[in-house]
Amino acid sequence: QKEVEQDPGPLSVPEGAIVSLNCTYSNSAFQYFMWYRQYSRKGPELLMYTYSSGNKEDGRFTAQVDKSSKYISLFIRDSQPSDSATYLCAITTGNQFYFGTGTSLTVIP
Amino acid sequence: SAVISQKPSRDICQRGTSLTIQCQVDSQVTMMFWYRQQPGQSLTLIATANQGSEATYESGFVIDKFPISRPNLTFSTLTVSNMSPEDSSIYLCSVESGLAGLGSQYFGPGTRLTVL
Numbered sequence: 001q002k003e004v005e006q007d008p009g010p011l012s013v014p015e016g017a018i019v020s021l022n023c024t025y026s027n028s029a030f031q032y033f034m035w036y037r038q039y040s041r042k043g044p045e046l047l048m049y050t051y052s053s054g055n056k057e058d059g060r061f062t063a064q065v066d067k068s069s070k071y072i073s074l075f076i077r078d079s080q081p082s083d084s085a086t087y088l089c090a091i092t093t094g095n096q097f098y099f100g101t102g103t104s105l106t107v108i109p
Numbered sequence: 110s111a112v113i114s115q116k117p118s119r120d121i122c123q124r125g126t127s128l129t130i131q132c133q134v135d136s137q138v139t140m141m142f143w144y145r146q147q148p149g150q151s152l153t154l155i156a157t158a159n160q161g162s163e164a165t166y167e168s169g170f171v172i173d174k175f176p177i178s179r180p181n182l183t184f185s186t187l188t189v190s191n192m193s194p195e196d197s198s199i200y201l202c203s204v205e206s207g208l209a210g211l212g213s214q215y216f217g218p219g220t221r222l223t224v225l
Contacts, residue, residue: 008149043201043216088152097214099152
């Protein structure tokens with residue numbers, strides 16, 4: 001079983017839609033949860049991070065962690081064409097990092 | 110956040126040759142990481158490079174194939190040796206951020222390698 005599982009998509013939504021991206025993980029020892037955004041031909045950039053269950057909001061982005069279900073989500077409100085990218089979840093114990101395979105998102109104008 | 114640059118940004122190489130990838134950070138960092146990113150796969154950690162010590166390699170990666178140098182706190186190189194088409198991938202360096210004690214990483218733009 002992989003440490004982190006992520007649906008690769010691709011996901012295609014119209015501009016203005018709410019996007020939900022999800023990952024599951026296997027080890028309850030994981031403490032820190034991150035989302036990275038990767039534009040084509042660029043390195044991943046840190047989008048959001050959290051270390052507790054619940055929601056964390058940053059503008060149009062909300063990161064949600066449910067430790068009881070080992071499930072993390074990233075919600076994008078009012079999606080824009082500039083949000084078109086691959087989104088990777090990442091989980092760490094603080095020593096070991098595990099990345100999802102990434103979900104490809106296209107926001108259609 | 111750290112600003113990371115990599116050279117070259119891309120290269121096309123012949124089988125059996127070697128390529129050295131450079132990673133430069135705009136601030137001093139203790140740990141630098143080298144990853145491989147293949148299509149449809151998650152980022153795979155190759156090794157962790159600390160200044161002044163031997164790099165630590167992950168399972169499936171060996172120093173003879175991926176020698177790493179870390180001469181100072183802002184620079185590292187990864188060499189892909191005796192390349193084969195299976196080495197075609199994006200290679201990324203990253204550094205750990207001290208975000209309020211949390212572990213997270215910042216990545217360079219990547220080096221896109223194609224081996225013919």
